[in-house]
Amino acid sequence: MSNDGKILADVVKNVHKRLRQEFFKTGDMESVWTNHCKNVSCLKKYASSMHKLATEHWEQLRISNPATSRINWTWSFLQYYFFAGGLQLHRHKSNSDAEWPKLVLKEQKITVLDVGSCYNPFEEYEELDVLSIDLCPAIESVYQCDFLKVTLGMSTVIDGQNVLSLATNQFHCIVFSFLLEYFPSPSQRWTCCEKAHLLLLREGILIIITPDSKAAHSNARVMRSWREALSAIGFKRIKYEKLQHAHCMAFRKNSVEPELNDEDRELLTSKMYIPQDFYYPSDSENDEKDEIKFTEAELAEGFTNLPMFDE
Numbered sequence: 689m690s691n692d693g694k695i696l697a698d699v700v701k702n703v704h705k706r707l708r709q710e711f712f713k714t715g716d717m718e719s720v721w722t723n724h725c726k727n728v729s730c731l732k733k734y735a736s737s738m739h740k741l742a743t744e745h746w747e748q749l750r751i752s753n754p755a756t757s758r759i760n761w762t763w764s765f766l767q768y769y770f771f772a773g774g775l776q777l778h779r780h781k782s783n784s785d786a787e788w789p790k791l792v793l794k795e796q797k798i799t800v801l802d803v804g805s806c807y808n809p810f811e812e813y814e815e816l817d818v819l820s821i822d823l824c825p826a827i828e829s830v831y832q833c834d835f836l837k838v839t840l841g842m843s844t845v846i847d848g849q850n851v852l853s854l855a856t857n858q859f860h861c862i863v864f865s866f867l868l869e870y871f872p873s874p875s876q877r878w879t880c881c882e883k884a885h886l887l888l889l890r891e892g893i894l895i896i897i898t899p900d901s902k903a904a905h906s907n908a909r910v911m912r913s914w915r916e917a918l919s920a921i922g923f924k925r926i927k928y929e930k931l932q933h934a935h936c937m938a939f940r941k942n943s944v945e946p947e948l949n950d951e952d953r954e955l956l957t958s959k960m961y962i963p964q965d966f967y968y969p970s971d972s973e974n975d976e977k978d979e980i981k982f983t984e985a986e987l988a989e990g991f992t993n994l995p996m997f998d999e
């Protein structure tokens with residue numbers, strides 16, 4: 689394994705682990721998150737490590753084996769849905785009422801909100817009009833924004849490098865690529881999904897990509913649980929694929945926001961779990977459990993160092 693890749697992956701993994709430890713110890717998500725957001729040096733180190741890991745290490749795998757890439761998968765799904773008849777097919781399948789304002793592209797561009805973008809991996813595609821946001825951007829073309837806290841309103845407001853507010857019913861697509869497992873609490877994951885629903889145009893697409901090097905069936909229950917939760921707010925999963933290192937899913941916004949009471953919300957939130965929510969993260973930097981579950985090749989890529997892998 690390249691030592692550089694391992695060091696970078698450890699930085700990423702340890703931030704996730706520390707957040708989970710803090711949440712386990714205190715049970716107070718709000719203060720854990722506030723303190724995390726104030727820890728600028730940690731956020732910056734994470735951003736530069738993640739950027740380097742993705743562009744210098746994972747990119748090599750993308751070149752040698754394009755079918756492993758979450759970026760390629762997303763782009764190919766978006767082409768199918770917006771340019772090759774997918775939208776029309778799913779409109780027909782959903783028996784939608786004719787009253788829906790039809791989803792149209794502006795100047796043949798798909799408006800994308802990439803949440804937790806880090807280094808703007810989708811900017812390479814001309815057909816995408818991407819607004820990339822991150823808690824701590826790794827590069828200038830990504831705007832600073834805490835998606836958990838940002839207000840949603842009538843318009844998107846950007847002040848310098850900061851996004852202050854996001855307009856509802858505006859985006860054709862929202863991307864959560866390796867985002868949800870960053871959060872130590874299911875309620876934060878659920879907040880993100882509810883916000884995505886409000887921000888998307890009807891018939892728009894939420895892409896969720898979550899890391900996992902194991903066979904598809906080993907975390908099938910988790911993926912099914914997420915699908916059930918999202919379906920309750922009008923997201924229909926229309927595509928699922930297990931890549932070598934990730935679950936890739938596309939959810940279509942089929943309906944407007946349903947009325948949910950506190951009880952519904954609590955149940956749906958609990959469905960947004962990940963396996964590591966249920967155990968205390970060990971302090972050991974080189975937990976043996978991590979090592980034995982994966983092949984040499986996976987370890988070499990550093991993929992095992994993202995959370996879904998170290999349950």
Ligand SMILES: C[S@@+](CC[C@H](N)C(=O)[O-])C[C@H]1O[C@@H](n2cnc3c(N)ncnc32)[C@H](O)[C@@H]1O
Nearest residue numbers: 804805806822823824833834835836865866870
């Ligand atoms: C594992 S990285 C994924 C980067 C990129 N999306 C990818 O697929 O390579 C997770 C990113 O989510 C960002 N993030 C975490 N919480 C966030 C929040 N509340 N709002 C915006 N970005 C957030 C982190 O700063 C980090 O850059």
